[in-house]
Amino acid sequence: MRIILGRYLGISPRSIGFDYGDNGKPFVQAYGAYPIHFNLSHSADLAVLAVSDRYELGIDIEEVRFLKEDIAKWFFSRREYQALRSLPADRYMDGFYRCWTRKEAFIKAHGAGLSLPLDSFDVTFDRSAESRLERLEGDTGAPANWVVLELETPINFAGAVVASTGGHRVCLRYRNEGIGQLVNLASRT
Numbered sequence: 444m445r446i447i448l449g450r451y452l453g454i455s456p457r458s459i460g461f462d463y464g465d466n467g468k469p470f471v472q473a474y475g476a477y478p479i480h481f482n483l484s485h486s487a488d489l490a491v492l493a494v495s496d497r498y499e500l501g502i503d504i505e506e507v508r509f510l511k512e513d514i515a516k517w518f519f520s521r522r523e524y525q526a527l528r529s530l531p532a533d534r535y536m537d538g539f540y541r542c543w544t545r546k547e548a549f550i551k552a553h554g555a556g557l558s559l560p561l562d563s564f565d566v567t568f569d570r571s572a573e574s575r576l577e578r579l580e581g582d583t584g585a586p587a588n589w590v591v592l593e594l595e596t597p598i599n600f601a602g603a604v605v606a607s608t609g610g611h612r613v614c615l616r617y618r619n620e621g622i623g624q625l626v627n628l629a630s631r632t
């Protein structure tokens with residue numbers, strides 16, 4: 444992470460100073476005129492780092508594993524749980540991991556970590572629906588401000604990136620840095 448961020452900042456990896464938000468979200472101290480936003484996720488032997496020079500973001504990647512319990516009942520909002528239960532059995536796992544990674548990427552982008560109640564917001568996850576934040580308790584403008592993007596992953600992984608763009612349209616640019624996958628948030632317009 445230091446090596447990649449060092450390239451972005453044009454400084455030596457060792458000289459990067461990290462700070463942490465109240466709930467543990469790491470960020471780099473400002474260098475020069477440009478801020479840099481980043482977020483890291485790792486699962487199994489894969490790591491992904493999302494970077495943006497404009498928008499606060501969160502990323503999540505998960506290895507798809509067989510679920511022994513009804514985890515969605517405890518972690519998803521009621522609306523998400525109902526939507527998941529209405530999926531045909533062969534789309535359940537896909538739906539579960541899409542929902543999980545989108546929720547996780549949202550709490551990581553938000554920075555509140557697990558202090559943000561998981562039932563205080565809804566994300567879409569059905570393949571046929573546009574990927575978006577549908578609701579955030581106490582913030583009616585949130586769905587228009589947050590962008591939810593699906594991450595291209597190797598087989599048997601699922602992933603998402605969420606960013607607070609204030610309505611600007613963005614897309615992902617991928618770079619394989621040898622030491623992990625790097626995801627850049629780029630403006631679409």
Ligand SMILES: CC(C)(COP(=O)(O)OP(=O)(O)OC[C@H]1O[C@@H](n2cnc3c(N)ncnc32)[C@H](O)[C@@H]1OP(=O)(O)O)[C@@H](O)C(=O)NCCC(=O)NCCS
Binds near residue numbers: 469542556557
């Ligand atoms: C810590 C947490 C932010 C991410 O946990 P995770 O999914 O297990 O781990 P990830 O690999 O995606 O992310 C870890 C990285 O996120 C970063 N991170 C740590 N705290 C963070 C925070 N509050 N916000 C954003 N990023 C954070 C760090 O860079 C960390 O890297 P490190 O483990 O090498 O220090 C937190 O969301 C958590 O504990 N989640 C538990 C899972 C859960 O209940 N999910 C429910 C989803 S429905």
